[in-house]
Amino acid sequence: MLTCGCGRWMHTEGIEERGGETGLLLWFIRSECRGCGLKVGVDVQEEQAHGFVDRLLWTDEALHRLERMPPYVAGLVREEVEQDIRRQGERVVTYETLLRPRTGERIAWDPEAKQRLDRVPAAVRAMARIELERTAADRGLSRITVSLMEEIKAKYFGMAASK
Numbered sequence: 001m002l003t004c005g006c007g008r009w010m011h012t013e014g015i016e017e018r019g020g021e022t023g024l025l026l027w028f029i030r031s032e033c034r035g036c037g038l039k040v041g042v043d044v045q046e047e048q049a050h051g052f053v054d055r056l057l058w059t060d061e062a063l064h065r066l067e068r069m070p071p072y073v074a075g076l077v078r079e080e081v082e083q084d085i086r087r088q089g090e091r092v093v094t095y096e097t098l099l100r101p102r103t104g105e106r107i108a109w110d111p112e113a114k115q116r117l118d119r120v121p122a123a124v125r126a127m128a129r130i131e132l133e134r135t136a137a138d139r140g141l142s143r144i145t146v147s148l149m150e151e152i153k154a155k156y157f158g159m160a161a162s163k
Contacts (some may be wrong), residue, residue, distance in 0.1 A: 001054055002040070004033035010040065012052065015059045017094055018043070027092070029053065053091045056082060061095040065126060073127050099129055107133045109144045116149055131156075 002010035010031040018026040025046045032039045044052060058066065066074050077098070085093055109117070120128050132144050132152055141148070 002031055002052060004036060004038050006033060006036045006038070008033050008035035009054070010038075012054050012057055013039075015049075015053070015057055015092060017059045017061050027059070049092065056085060056091050056093070058093040059095060062093045062098045065095060065098055068122070069126060070123060073124075077127070077130070099126065099133075107136050107144060108142060110146065113144045113146050113149055116146060117144075128152075 004010050010033050012029060013032045014030040016028040016030075018028055026043050027046055027049050028041055028043050029049060029052045030039065030041045031052070042052065066078060069077060081093055081098055085091070085097065090097075117125065117129060117132075132149060135152060136142070136144055136148060
C-alpha cells in the first residue's frame with residue numbers, strides 16, 4: 001500500500017483501464033490521502049496493481065457498463081461479480097471480468113453468433129452475453145453458436161428468431 005508524506009495510508013479512489021504500447025493492459029490507479037488531501041496517480045501493469053489497491057474496486061469502464069444496465073439487473077450482476085472476484089482472491093473488477101462467465105473459463109464465440117449478439121438491444125446485451133456464456137460453461141461447451149443463442153432465446157422468450 002502507498003503511504004503519504006504525512007504518514008497516512010493512501011486510499012484507492014479509482015482505476016482506469018488503458019491499453020499499453022506493447023499490448024499489455026495498463027491500469028491508471030488514482031489514490032488520495034484522507035489526511036492531507038494529496039492526490040496521486042500511477043500507471044501500472046495489471047499484474048503489478050495488487051499492492052496499490054486497498055479494497056475491492058471496479059474500474060471506471062466496468063462501472064460505466066454496470067450503470068447502463070437496468071437497475072434490477074445491475075444489482076444482481078454486481079453481487080454475483082463481486083462474489084466471484086472475492087472467491088478468486090482478486091480486488092479489481094474490470095470490464096473483461098464483468099463479461100466473463102462466473103466459472104472463470106474462457107468461452108469463444110462463433111463469428112455469426114458474435115454478430116447476432118451485437119444486434120441485441122444494448123439494455124440487455126451484457127445480461128444476454130453472461131447468460132449465454134454461463135449456459136455454455138455449465139454444459140461444458142467451449143463455443144457460443146447461433147443454435148445455442150436460438151435455444152436460449154426460445155427458453156426465455158418462448159420464440160425462435162425468424163431467418
